[in-house]
Amino acid sequence: MRLRSQEPQISAGSGNDNPLITRAHRTYSPDASILLVGIRGTGKSTLGLVASTSLRFRLVDSGRIFHREYGQSRAAYAATHGSHAYRRQEIDLIHSILQQHPKRAVIVCGSASVEGFGQELVRHFSLTHPVIFILRDASDISQYVGSHEENIISDLVHRSSPAFRNLSNFEFYNLSDSLMNTHGKDRTIQPSLLLKNVERDFLQLCYSIRKQIPGVYSEKAHHSLSSLPLEKRSTTYCLSLPVEDASSFADSTRGIDILADAIELIIDITSLCSTKGFDHIAATQISRQYFVARRSFQLPIIIHPILPARQEFQESSRKVYLEVIAHSLRLTPDYLTVDFHLDEVEIAKIHSAKGHTKIIGHYFESSPPPNNWSSQKTASILQRMKSSHCDLARICQAAMSRTDNRDVQEFIHATNVSGKLGIPIIAYNTGRIGRPSCYLNRIMTPITHPILEDRFSGLLTMQEVQNALYSSYTLEPQFFGILGADVLSSLSPAMHNSAFEAFQLPHKYQTLQCSSLRDLSVLIQDTSFGGASITAPFKQEIISALDYLSPSSRAIGAVNTLIPLRSDGLKGLLARNETGPTVALYGDNTDWIGIFNCVRQHLSPVNAVRANTTALVIGAGGMAHACVYSLIRLGINKIFVCNRTEQRAKDLAERFSGKTYSTDHASLDDLQVRDVSELSVCGPAEVRVLPSIQSAWPTGFDSPTVIVSCVPSAAQNGPKSLIIPDEWLANRTGGVLIELSYDSLETPLMKEVKKFSSRGWIAVHGLQVLPEQGIAQFELFTGRRAPENVMRSQADCRYMELAQ
Template sequence: MEGVSRQGTFEGHKRTSLSARTNCAYSPDASILLVGIRGTGRSTLALVASTSLRFNLVDSEKIFHAKHGQTRTAYVAAHGSDEYRRQEVELLRSILTQHPKRAVIICGSGSVEGSGQELVRNFATSHPVIFILRDAGDISRYLGSCDEDFVSDLVHRSTPTFRTLSNLEFYNLSDSAIAMHGKDQAGQPSLLLKNVERDFLQLCSSAREHRPGVYTNKAQHSLSAVPLERRFFTYCLSLPIELALKFAEQTRGVDILVDAIELTIDIAPLCSANSLSHSIATQITRQYFVTRRSFQLPIIIHVISSMERGLQDLLAREIYLEVVAHALRLAPDYLTVDFHLDDADISQVRSARGHTRIIGHYLETSPSSNYWSSPQIWSLLQRMRRSQCDLIRLCQTATSRADNQGVREFIHSAKSSEKTDAPIIAYNTGRHGRQSCYLNQILTPVTHPLLRNPAQIGGDDRSWLLTIQESQSALYSSYTFEPQFFGILGADVLASLSPAMHNCAFESFQLPHKYSTLQCSSLKDLKTLVHDTRFGGASITSPFKQEIIPVLDHLSQSARAIGAVNTLIPLRSNGLDGLLARNETGPAVALYGDNTDWIGIYNCVRRHLSPVNAIRTNTTALVIGAGGMAHACVYSMIRLGIRAVFVCNRTEKRAQELACRFNGKTYSIDHNNVDNLIAGAAPDAPMCGPADVRVLPPTHSPWPTGFAPPTVIVSCVRSAAPDGPEDLDVPDEWLANQTGGVLIELSYDSLETKFIRKARTFSSRGWITVHGLQVLPEQGIAQFELFTGRRAPENVMRAQMTQRYTQLA
């Protein structure tokens, strides 16, 4: 592992089963216990988690002070360390007994000494116990009185104990520790904890819920959380874990376009060192969370075993299982399990996997002739099926290009024989196997130009891997796919920013598609578009967002709730497969409508809402306007978890109609429910609402009593007049929230509307203003993903939209 010593072992550690040290599937209501030394940020993380999950915050230090009237340090000085430890253990016993559900508990360092360790171990059998780590320099700066060398030594000595007591771990990265991907938030002090908040809530979600790849801080389109293995032509970047930090810094602000990251961990150096030391385990954790923060993508952990390289010995097997056990403590979305292992070892991994999805993996480096039709491959397939793998990945080193035909015949035979229900990933490795890679449909490994230098990746030649652009180009060059055309359909779209965004996204992927303006005065023109076998989809704008609904065969939940459609997709086959296979051309058999307007608003609120203003039961929102965008806005507020939403409009009647549409409604937030295209949401699927939508008169009335001032305000009044309507001016009292919030202006006509200017006068209170030009790309990004099935290049689309807007202005 780069920059990490290979010396050292687990102090006092005997190699044990995975289940003794890894996580399992916990009840969503199970309390969460945080352990670690002082200065790692446990209190902040506990506050973040308790607010988001709506759990009680139980701080053992505050309880100790309330009980004894002294701080811990003062109590030790007055009563001695032995009595202090006895009191700590009794306090811990009381807390764990009284708070088994719906609490985030901060455990004092002194309470996990002696008999306190047994209490924590017992608690960990049915609850998440998360070990919090942090850079020694950050801890030293927080404590102030300890130098970095002392802290490093303390971390080194305490880590073995905390690691054996816990079943999960989290690395609390400071923003200064990593060159951040995307926008720098340093200029907005209230947002400094956003990255930590997102990272930690993702871990809590992964440990508590079976939702691989679903990110808690971002709303996406109706298909965004269909598992990667159910989509067609998905890609994972193969990234050696020791290069994670360097690669993140090199790609700062640049989208890498893949669907997932496959972090590879080669155990060969660990076998040479004869152990997995705690220092290397900590480095693995740190690099994992660097990757999580930098790319915000599902992560596959692939441990490269020496068995895969033909070195089958007891030490290699034990170290492999130790690395796998440690990987499961990070709650990755996917983990590969090498089927060179025996069934007992594989069963052990499955019992400790928690909600991580298992990819049964086998690489044959010395294949026999006709390997893909041999009894060996079918026997292996059945063994993976018996082991209940979530996915199956079979690979062999290609000896000739003829092996690629063998893969295709094997996949066809496996699907037609129905010998397994698990999705199958199958391809040949090496330069001769590249054709089988770009034709593989599920989580195809790809590389990046920065990772193609053998000297940079330790001499391991990965040059045979294609980039995602090369893979996409090969699919169209081989006529597997054909070019499509898209456009924005409306009565006044000639100045639209959408073509600039979408065409640059196509170019970034090297996709041969075109996106243009489709100006028309009637929906009669839609029939001509739909009958064109190359038509891939359209953005729908005024005046057709409601008018188009009767001609559609399927509607997403969001489009149905809002009562408007802004995204049209032709389906070439019925059911979910038709919606997933959006790259196919041919006659359309059905039309699907979705709405991404709400996504732009939702994501901008989540991106700019500071942790101190995290949405609680008493959070309120204000929507100004009652038109189509206001409908999408109210829906986004409900989906955010804000139950009290106020609407203010010049015409009260329209505001009342808007309120009636949403008031009292609940909506499923089960992303896997694509309405009538697949089975409905499970009975226990999470819900948002019921909504309490009220109307405010269009006058300078006081804010309603009994409700907290709003922390989210959105102006949906689009007007060419820079000052906007006078009667919808926001009174100062409505901006009285002491910790500020987010104000969004959806008018694209001017960068300096009256609403924006007034909001900026309250920036000192923590109010953050967001212009519609930040919302628009979020909508377009979701549309691009709906059109193509590809993850949109956000930085490219934002840059092109800004450039085009500047030209028009």
């Protein structure tokens, strides 16, 4: 069908000569309502529901309100009363909605918001509230509205974009799930999970906008050191990716681990300066490629616009560069580079509009004079970056000789020793001669990928960087293992050794079977011991041997990851990939991470965690403790525990009921086992006991949407098989069951839950939980982002073995 003739005619508006101009305000009250704008078919209503559920805001959909007020849809009303009458009613409705819902609401507006007086209403609202412009591929909009005239829709998107950008301060590109599968996960997607990627993408934007506000939303849980920003870790690497290559690179690497810690999207504006400048078509393409990279790699994003150095572009390049910077800030990247060839006024304007994006002061010298690293000019540029309140400083120059690599190391050392700069520094030489300075740079080092090597001939791949560090004895090999009483059949060695091989790290991971923790002292005395996975029966016993304990381990009362420190405190944790005598021991717990991530991945958007969400934990052992903690971290505050021995269930409930826990472990200055205060941002939870598996579900509580079984399969197949009542599976939108019994593919409980798959129930085997635990452990051991697909493939192999 054709687009309806009543579809509003959208003009570019006249409120601003440059709709891409940098806004001077990009932080908002914690309770500020969020307004979504865009043409019909972009998915605003669905995104509004997703955001309102997670933020626990009211959903205010102007389309539904219009139908309720006037008894007809917008299109029907326009057809009956005429477009002029329709627009008058729509503007009145927008005015009323914005006045009545200034706080704690997600508001969805129609296209009339960019017409006439509607523009002024929305523009005024955007001064104190986030207004997000929603875009979508014309083919997806066409499918939604039932039109085969995709070219007409494409033209409408093009014509409407200036007006919507003029009125909004953020934007989101709603990528199709059918077009963009999650990176590395090509398995068949459950129908109830079709919106999972969209949910994650949009909530990341919403929480980025509201970064100053504590919240429990997180797409994935990580170990306690992962919240340290890139610039505060020991070594981090950023994949250099031209923005125009993001989609093709994502397609080429689907299912392949890229091993980087961040993506640096490079925007070379030379072509824009030499042609028509930065128009809305170019802006839309950047937005789309940015969100493709976000979805595909799920990594922090650095946007790096390149200011052309060619003389013929001097007059136009700054204008285009500043427009690209302004547009980039609408996407809320984690980091944005700002070229310090700009003047102080231009830099100050960018800083005032940055919101929660971190600014990297950037300066590149293409033709440096001799001894440039020790020159007064370089020192003054650093001071400019500091006085301009940059979050990081990055100085680069083309290498003229190999002595430049020595000079840059002396420059970094002298700057850090002086302590005068006060912000992290990134410094390296470029070109083939400068490659040694890149692998010796510590933070946010640029790297390339074999697919992109022809684009960046002077950069090293991650494997080349690691080879250089170990070949030069900058770092030395370590050994790791799994420590427990029955570990010979553990999956951990296969997972970790495969990960080491992917990085080309010279480490080894082995089984460390022992009957007593006395054997631990032998390991600690070895200067190349890098850490151990701790399993039964030592998860609680080992706590007494530790000097430091993570907040999650303290909350759960168990440790499954041991790390030897070569120096005390945070310094030792950051340098945990070094060898030498052990001076302290640090314990962490990743069991809860595996449960958290599996629940998050398989819980459908319709079952997103709300105030009335309930969960059920079966069992009361060590894993059940980790499970309850993970559910609280997910934001579930009504949890039931059922165990064969009721007293153990009561002890578990008492441990966690009414407690609050921090979700922010970025500050680890005080790591003592005792007397650590935490910022309470999740919980308190109400943890109750169900007397038996035959009990009726408590009245006044919704049926659970999350069930986790922590009962071994041997116990499930005992005299009385573990079968839960149908009443407990009565939630009309289904839910997710996590079965933590690893030695059987089909426990009685899984068989029972699969009968309810048509109602939206998803059963997840424990072998999908193990890799999540191991991935976090690998990152704790090495300080490197784990090759997730490689490690998961080992669990898949074990799954196939069990199936046979």
